[in-house]
Each structure stands twice: as structure tokens, then as C-alpha cells.
Amino acid sequence: MCTVKQLHEDMLIRFIAADADLTLLWAAAVGKRPGVALRQKVVWITGASSGIGEELAYQLSASGARLVLSARRENELHRVKRKCLELSSLEDEDILVLPLDLLDRSSHREKTDAVLQHFSKIDVLVNNSGRSQRGLFLNTDIDVYSSLMELNYLGTVSITQHVLQHMIHHGDGIIATVSSIAGLVGAPLSSGYAASKHAIQGFFNTLRTELTDYPNITISTICPGPVVSQIVHNAFSEQVNKPLSNAGDQYHKMSTERCVRLILAGLSNRVKEMWIAQQPFLLVFYLWQYTPTLAWYITSLLGRKRVQNFKAGLDADTAYFTKPKAKTS
Numbered sequence: 001m002c003t004v005k006q007l008h009e010d011m012l013i014r015f016i017a018a019d020a021d022l023t024l025l026w027a028a029a030v031g032k033r034p035g036v037a038l039r040q041k042v043v044w045i046t047g048a049s050s051g052i053g054e055e056l057a058y059q060l061s062a063s064g065a066r067l068v069l070s071a072r073r074e075n076e077l078h079r080v081k082r083k084c085l086e087l088s089s090l091e092d093e094d095i096l097v098l099p100l101d102l103l104d105r106s107s108h109r110e111k112t113d114a115v116l117q118h119f120s121k122i123d124v125l126v127n128n129s130g131r132s133q134r135g136l137f138l139n140t141d142i143d144v145y146s147s148l149m150e151l152n153y154l155g156t157v158s159i160t161q162h163v164l165q166h167m168i169h170h171g172d173g174i175i176a177t178v179s180s181i182a183g184l185v186g187a188p189l190s191s192g193y194a195a196s197k198h199a200i201q202g203f204f205n206t207l208r209t210e211l212t213d214y215p216n217i218t219i220s221t222i223c224p225g226p227v228v229s230q231i232v233h234n235a236f237s238e239q240v241n242k243p244l245s246n247a248g249d250q251y252h253k254m255s256t257e258r259c260v261r262l263i264l265a266g267l268s269n270r271v272k273e274m275w276i277a278q279q280p281f282l283l284v285f286y287l288w289q290y291t292p293t294l295a296w297y298i299t300s301l302l303g304r305k306r307v308q309n310f311k312a313g314l315d316a317d318t319a320y321f322t323k324p325k326a327k328t329s
């Protein structure tokens, strides 16, 4: 028979091995499968030309969802579309390539109309486009802060407003937004990025409460920790048009494949907030939510390490528990 001590040990081991919050892990284990819940749904993905959005396109197409692929680089979207067609039984007309610049808010109505003209409906909008930031506040131009808010916050809010009007008319839908662990927790070197993601969290938490008369419309925020993608390569540095000198190695992060598998489980089961991260980041989510004083202590330690890693030319999230060595190449 299992003793209380063994039970506690078992729970601790499970938590150490966990890479998402309990609700999401439950949804992934016993909830509705994406191949059932999302089959034939029309899913509009922004930022589908690389990283998490690209992988979302592959897994959603394999689940039988019809897709709208948006981002600025049209050639990359066509590449993603070709691979989606290879991976699925979808036909050419089931995937619409729709170039979109989230910063061009005056185009968002026309883009939404183009989707509706092609598919007659939008079941799921995944607001995934975004850029991150690497740089200390005192060294960073204020224009970087305004660019981050324009893209990550206002661009997302604008496209949401157009799509939500359609969903309200239709009486059903999911608006899922890829926020970040930085939407809940302060992240040194990313103060503008964290501010834009905190704004996203505040906006969508409020919108969800405004929509209580529409129980079939789900507002979902997705909060990943570090995940393999082009995010660091594309991050803002201290100046708007200056690329980051060294993105660092990304190998230590959660795989894009695993992150997206969890996102699909969350979408299939209409989970309202998803925490997706390997340890120690998952622990930080829980501490931040339930024991803020301890969270401040731990995040200060991790934050100091993050800045040290950055100054040593490494990815900011690498080597939390070892002494960072500067890159030689």
C-alpha cells in the first residue's frame, strides 16, 4: 500500500517532470483530441512564417483544421503551406496564405473580410505574431518601447476587434493569444517586451469578463516559457533597427513541437490560460501566483543570472545553475 510519504514523493517527481500547469496537462491527457475538436475548423494564425506559428500550422493541418496563414513574409508562408499540404489530406483551397503586417492597423478590416470571403467563418484566431527584446532599460531607446507596444499589444488588439465582431455575430469562437511567462512575471533585459505582454494579459482578462453574455466565445491566453524559435534572433536590441549581435544557442529550450502539442490540447478543451514551460520556469509561474514574496526572491536570483548570461554573450536563459563562460566563436 502507498504511504503518505510515497504519495508526496510521487507528486514531487511529477511536478519536477511537468512542463505545463495542471489544467493543461489534464486536458492533454484526458481531454478532447485536436483531431476531433479542431477538424474542419477555420483557424487564422498570425506569425505563421516561423517558430511557434509555423509549428502550429503543421500540427493543425495534420489535425484536419483549415488554415489562414499570416505574417509579413509571403514566400515563407507559401513554404509553410506546401509542407502543411504534404502533412495532411487538406486541399489547396483549405489553406489561405494572407500576408499581413500587424503594424498596419488600417488593413485589418480588409484582411478579416478576405478571410470571411474565402471561408465564410473564422472559428479560431491565434494571435501569435510578436517580437521580443534583449537590452538593459538604461541603454535602450524609448522608440523600442513604443515599437513593442505597437506590435505585441496594439496590433493584436486591433485584429482581435475585427474578428470578434464576426464571432459575436456567429455566437461561437476562440481567440487565443500567445502571451508569455513575461506576461505574468518580470523578465530582466525584456522590460518593454514584458510590459507589452502584461498589457495583453490585462486586456484579455478584462475582455473575457466583458463577454460573459457569450459563453461560447473563449478568450485564451497562452504563456510559454523559453521555446525553440527565431524569437531571440528577431528580438529588438537597444535600438529599433539594430539587430541583436548574438542570439546565443537555443538548444536548451522546450521544443517547438512539444509547446504546440500542449497549445492544441488547450485549444481543443478551451482552456482559458495555459502555462507552458520546463523547470525552473514552471515553478516560477506557481510561486508568482501563490507565494509572491518567495517569488520575488527567486526571480531576483534568476534575473541576476539572466543579466550575467547576456553580458557574457550567451542566450539570456542559458546556464542558470553554472558559471557563464563567454563564447569564444
Ligand SMILES: NC(=O)c1ccc[n+]([C@@H]2O[C@H](COP(=O)([O-])OP(=O)(O)OC[C@H]3O[C@@H](n4cnc5c(N)ncnc54)[C@H](OP(=O)(O)O)[C@@H]3O)[C@@H](O)[C@H]2O)c1
Pocket (backbone or CB within 6 Å): 046, 047, 048, 049, 050, 051, 052, 053, 070, 071, 072, 073, 074, 076, 100, 101, 102, 103, 127, 128, 129, 130, 131, 132, 151, 178, 179, 180, 181, 223, 224, 225, 226, 227, 228, 229, 230, 231, 232, 234
Ligand atoms: N519562443 C519563445 O521562447 C517564446 C516564449 C514566450 C512567448 N513567445 C511568443 O510566441 C510568439 C511567436 O514567437 P516565436 O517564438 O515563434 O518567434 P519567431 O520565430 O520570431 O516568430 C515570430 C513571428 O511573428 C511574425 N511577425 C513579426 N513581426 C510581424 C508583423 N509586423 N506583422 C505580422 N507578423 C509579424 C514573424 O513573421 P514575419 O517576419 O514574416 O512577419 C514570425 O512569423 C510571440 O508572440 C512571442 O512573444 C515566444
